Amino acid sequence: MVFVTPLHQGSLFKNKVIAELSRRLQTQQTFTPAYSSWLDGSIERINRGILQVIRATIRTYKSSYKYWVYLVPIVQSNLNHIPVPSLGNRAPIELLTGLQCPTPLKEFYLPESGGLQDIPDCDEIDEYLATLWSSLQALHCDVEDRRFTQRLLNKKGHRGENLVNFAVGD
Numbered sequence: 001m002v003f004v005t006p007l008h009q010g011s012l013f014k015n016k017v018i019a020e021l022s023r024r025l026q027t028q029q030t031f032t033p034a035y036s037s038w039l040d041g042s043i044e045r046i047n048r049g050i051l052q053v054i055r056a057t058i059r060t061y062k063s064s065y066k067y068w069v070y071l072v073p074i075v076q077s078n079l080n081h082i083p084v085p086s087l088g089n090r091a092p093i094e095l096l097t098g099l100q101c102p103t104p105l106k107e108f109y110l111p112e113s114g115g116l117q118d119i120p121d122c123d124e125i126d127e128y129l130a131t132l133w134s135s136l137q138a139l140h141c142d143v144e145d146r147r148f149t150q151r152l153l154n155k156k157g158h159r160g161e162n163l164v165n166f167a168v169g170d
Helices: 012-025 042-061 065-070 072-081 092-097 123-158
Strands: 004-007 028-031 107-110 115-118
Touching: 012 028, 042 065, 042 072, 042 123, 065 072, 072 092, 072 123
Parallel strands: 004 028
Antiparallel strands: 107 115
16 A cells, blocks of 8 residues: 655755655655645546546447547536536526526537437436536535635734744754
8 A cells, every 4th residue: 555645845854854754654755736736636536537428428329439529518518407416406507697407418419420419318327427526526625625724824814823834844
């Protein structure tokens, strides 16, 4: 099992200490730029979910993988038109426009058939879409938590409280 220690490239002394500690504890160091929330793998998880939905759609239609570009609007449309519990069982498009949620995209253009293709209901695709949506919700919760933490730090700084920005040994 590999443990990862995220660091933001501190002083040379601190780097040597952490390198020695990582060696002794048999962990792995990873250097990340400050304020880079996407480096924790959240975007990769979302992309993996999108790829699963597209692969399931390609299998359903027995289509060529070359036409994945035509399937992206389907995934995007479904994400925008599915009601979400955290939004009061409203769809994001409904809250954005203030209008009643229109019917999601029910057809798409497939070059090999030369016309519009109807989208049948498929449980496998729906399952992957649900997984993708829950991954997106988890990402938004994480971002909101970080935003709240930063807001508290900003309030402390505004009130004049000293924020200590050093550690023993610096």
